[in-house]
Structures are given as structure tokens and as C-alpha cells.
Amino acid sequence: MSKLNKECLPEGFHYFPKGISFDKSLALYEHLRTQLPWQQPEIRVYGKMHKIPRLQCFVADQSVNYGYSGKQLDNCGWLPVLSAIRTRLQRQYGQSFNALLLNWYRNGQDTMGWHSDDEQELGHEPMIVSVSLGASRLFKIRNKVTRETNSILLETGSFLVMSGRSQNDFEHSLPKQAKVSQGRINLTFRTVG
Numbered sequence: 001m002s003k004l005n006k007e008c009l010p011e012g013f014h015y016f017p018k019g020i021s022f023d024k025s026l027a028l029y030e031h032l033r034t035q036l037p038w039q040q041p042e043i044r045v046y047g048k049m050h051k052i053p054r055l056q057c058f059v060a061d062q063s064v065n066y067g068y069s070g071k072q073l074d075n076c077g078w079l080p081v082l083s084a085i086r087t088r089l090q091r092q093y094g095q096s097f098n099a100l101l102l103n104w105y106r107n108g109q110d111t112m113g114w115h116s117d118d119e120q121e122l123g124h125e126p127m128i129v130s131v132s133l134g135a136s137r138l139f140k141i142r143n144k145v146t147r148e149t150n151s152i153l154l155e156t157g158s159f160l161v162m163s164g165r166s167q168n169d170f171e172h173s174l175p176k177q178a179k180v181s182q183g184r185i186n187l188t189f190r191t192v193g
């Protein structure tokens with residue numbers, strides 16, 4: 001696996017460190033960890049039900065009907081701080097976001113498997129903005145055709161923007177990192193059509 005410079009991620013991925021200051025990002029981690037009604041839905045894997053290896057929360061505007069998360073997760077409502085981040089990102093990236101999926105990885109044992117965020121509801125070449133809070137975690141990106149895999153370290157307060165071909169041509173995952181003992185919360189702002 002090759003490690004890429006942050007400046008040369010695959011097409012459609014853009015990394016911005018320190019979108020939120022270090023201190024603010026850790027305070028925000030703690031706030032969200034304690035204030036949100038985290039849930040651990042079950043998924044079927046080879047016919048057997050398993051709890052997902054992390055906790056989740058989902059927030060969306062009233063109008064949103066989002067198949068994937070909406071079915072399994074309650075809409076936990078826009079906390080003032082989540083609304084504030086949304087407003088800022090909308091201004092910064094010139095796109096309106098009506099849904100937000102939050103993932104809480106309690107430590108390095110919690111993970112997210114390989115996937116693309118290519119549900120129909122997200123539309124063609126969606127823009128998803130991913131905000132990281134808490135422990136740094138590796139984020140892997142794999143080309144669907146060549147299987148070439150790259151990884152980037154997502155640091156607290158950073159923004160990762162996925163747009164263009166990022167979901168069509170690549171999958172991403174958050175692998176296990178046994179040595180990571182601290183938690184991380186990730187926010188993905190989405191536009192559901």
C-alpha cells in the first residue's frame with residue numbers, strides 16, 4: 001500500500017487539515033459523544049445479524065427520506081452546533097446539505113468496511129463533506145478497477161471533501177488500528193435528492 005501526499009489524493013478527494021481548531025475539535029468531540037443518542041444498528045452478514053462495529057446517529061431535514069440510514073436510525077435532530085457547522089460548510093462549499101450521518105469509533109477496534117456512498121438518493125457525483133473529531137485514524141481509498149489502495153491520516157478538525165468521481169471509481173474504509181485507544185467521531189454532510 002502506498003502512502004500518498006495529502007496534495008495528491010485520487011481524483012475527487014480533497015483534504016483540508018484544521019478546518020476546525022485543535023481545541024475546538026476536541027471540545028466538539030466530547031460534546032457530541034455525550035449529547036447524542038448513539039445507536040448501534042444490526043446488519044445482516046451472510047444471513048446472520050451483527051451489530052455494526054461502531055455507533056451511529058443520523059440527522060436530516062424533515063423532507064429527507066434516506067433509504068440506508070433512515071430505515072435503521074432515528075432522526076436525532078439538528079443540535080445547534082451541528083446546524084452551525086452545516087451553515088459554515090454550505091457557505092464554504094456552495095452546496096446545501098440536508099442530511100448528516102455521524103459515526104463514533106470508540107477506539108481503534110471500531111471500523112467501517114469498504115463501501116462507496118453511491119446510493120441513488122445521493123444523486124450523480126455527489127459532494128460529501130467529512131469532518132473528523134478526536135483520534136487520528138487512517139482512511140483507505142481503493143480504486144475499484146485497479147485495486148490500487150492509498151491511505152490518508154484524518155486528523156482532528158480536518159475536512160475531507162469527496163466529490164466528482166470519488167464514489168463512482170473508488171471505495172473507502174476505516175481499518176482497525178489496534179494501537180489507537182482514543183475515540184473519534186466523523187460527520188458526513190450529505191445532500192439527499
Ligand SMILES: O=C(O)CCC(=O)C(=O)O
Pocket residue numbers: 101103112117130139154172174186188
Ligand atoms: O469515518 C470516516 O471517516 C468514514 C465515514 C464514511 O465513510 C461514511 O460515513 O460513509
Ligand SMILES: [Fe+2]
Pocket residue numbers: 115116117172
Ligand atoms: Fe463513506
